[in-house]
Amino acid sequence: MREKEVEAALVKAAKKRNGLALKFVSPGLSGVPDRLVLMPNGKMAFIELKAPGKKMRLLQEKRKSQLEALGFLVFCIDRKEKVEVVLDAIIQAA
Template sequence: MLESKIENKLKIEVKKRGGMALKFVSPGLAGVPDRIVLMPKGKVAFVELKAPGKKMRVLQLKRKKQLETLGFKVYLIDSFKAVNDFIQEMML
């Protein structure tokens, strides 16, 4: 399965629930997650999308740790099931 299919599923599921899955691009700072997800009730999360079985690169892991140190949640999503699990957690 392609990463783009998983990303599209994420965008659709977030939008269905009144949220936004914004593309995250940070000029001058490589390795940031692919999406910032904003959900109702002020819930915010960063999402790195990968094709099934693919791993985060070293720089992506560094950025993940930096964001988590600041108190943000960072998710790795690599399947439709992971999208559904993410949505469930964000809706709690």
């Protein structure tokens, strides 16, 4: 399985739940997560996608920490099976 397959599963699952998984690009700032997930009732999170078994690079871990310090949810998904679990966590977040 490739990263694109995991990404496609996320986009499809978010849409099925009436949400959006927008491609996130930040020119001039490397290491930002791949997707910004927006769910009903103002729930949102940043998602980094990886091929199965792959880990975030050091800079990506730094960006994750920066976003979390600002109060945002940030997840890394490396398998299709994690998609629904992460979406549930986003929806249930306070």
